[in-house]
Amino acid sequence: MSKIHKCGTVALLGEPNAGKSSLINALVGCQVAITAPVAGTTRDAIRGILNTEQAQIIFIDTPGMQKATNLLEQKMNRMISGAVKTADVICFVLDVNRISNKTLTKLANYEDFGVPVIVVISKTDSTTPAKLFQVLDQLKDYSFVKEFIPISAHKNIGLKTLIECLEKYLPVGVAIYDDTMYTDSSERTMATEIIREAIINQLHDEIPTGIKVVITKYETEQRTTVIDADIICDKPNHKKIIIGKRGALIRSIGMKARQKLEKLLGQHVMLHTYVLVREGWRDQATWLQD
Numbered sequence: 031m032s033k034i035h036k037c038g039t040v041a042l043l044g045e046p047n048a049g050k051s052s053l054i055n056a057l058v059g060c061q062v063a064i065t066a067p068v069a070g071t072t073r074d075a076i077r078g079i080l081n082t083e084q085a086q087i088i089f090i091d092t093p094g095m096q097k098a099t100n101l102l103e104q105k106m107n108r109m110i111s112g113a114v115k116t117a118d119v120i121c122f123v124l125d126v127n128r129i130s131n132k133t134l135t136k137l138a139n140y141e142d143f144g145v146p147v148i149v150v151i152s153k154t155d156s157t158t159p160a161k162l163f164q165v166l167d168q169l170k171d172y173s174f175v176k177e178f179i180p181i182s183a184h185k186n187i188g189l190k191t192l193i194e195c196l197e198k199y200l201p202v203g204v205a206i207y208d209d210t211m212y213t214d215s216s217e218r219t220m221a222t223e224i225i226r227e228a229i230i231n232q233l234h235d236e237i238p239t240g241i242k243v244v245i246t247k248y249e250t251e252q253r254t255t256v257i258d259a260d261i262i263c264d265k266p267n268h269k270k271i272i273i274g275k276r277g278a279l280i281r282s283i284g285m286k287a288r289q290k291l292e293k294l295l296g297q298h299v300m301l302h303t304y305v306l307v308r309e310g311w312r313d314q315a316t317w318l319q320d
């Protein structure tokens with residue numbers, strides 16, 4: 031007798047920097063979302079699809095939960111609400127090293143939400159068993175949470191347990207996506223994100239949240255993809271920083287992005303980047319449209 035097949039959507043929620051995007055990549059087995067040590071890396075709801083023998087699990091990575099201070103962050107919060115509305119299961123990701131009362135209040139908001147809530151305790155490779163035990167003890171009053179699962183996306187710890195747990199709570203259903211698909215993002219969207227990731231990972235402080243990448247040309251000619259990308263920043267001095275001394279930083283960003291793009295697309299990539307200043311773009315609706 032064949033097993034009952036499940037299919038459903040799992041929203042990955044949590045504070046900025048909790049490890050949601052690293053988790054979706056580890057679960058799906060390849061990069062669908064960009065990751066960085068700075069908060070506010072993810073800006074859109076990104077789907078990653080995992081097919082197991084028993085289920086198709088559609089994970090939705092979301093931006094970190096934060097109070098919106100501009101139109102961009104308002105849009106990011108709408109992405110979270112949208113993901114939650116369509117979720118069959120909520121997976122709340124808690125960084126084992128950063129569990130505050132504020133975070134726990136956010137978790138408590140999902141008590142009466144009507145879908146199973148699983149808490150994933152992330153980055154357990156960076157703590158001790160004693161600290162993990164202490165965190166689990168701190169969470170014991172949250173009885174509405176179906177399961178608490180310690181994981182490490184970097185060390186592949188607890189991921190199998192998490193997948194088996196999610197299979198239990200997903201609704202019965204046939205697969206929605208073809209089983210060769212691991213995301214529904216287009217190559218062009220992924221390319222935009224890869225360029226942004228290369229920038230974020232080479233910059234520090236507040237600059238990354240003020241950066242947007244817009245691809246203005248994306249053409250495949252025989253075995254080469256030609257990509258022109260505008261890097262939009264918020265302030266004239268940010269432009270100087272991104273370009274770097276004699277263009278050293280922008281060259282290094284371009285090289286890192288190109289290597290990753292070539293891996294993604296499986297062919298040669300010619301990448302041209304242009305750095306532009308558009309002050310206050312995060313508060314201008316036209317710049318927030320994709």
Ligand SMILES: Nc1nc2c(ncn2[C@@H]2O[C@H](COP(=O)(O)OP(=O)(O)OP(=O)(O)O)[C@@H](O)[C@H]2O)c(=O)[nH]1
Nearest residue numbers: 047048049050051052066067070071072094183184
């Ligand atoms: N030690 C350790 N670090 C991790 C792990 N998972 C993620 N990180 C690090 O945590 C930081 C944030 O990871 P992301 O996956 O980008 O976090 P996020 O929750 O998607 O962040 P936002 O998109 O900004 O909300 C990065 O520096 C990751 O390398 C893990 O399993 N172990």
Ligand SMILES: [Mg+2]
Nearest residue numbers: 050051071072
């Ligand atoms: Mg993220």
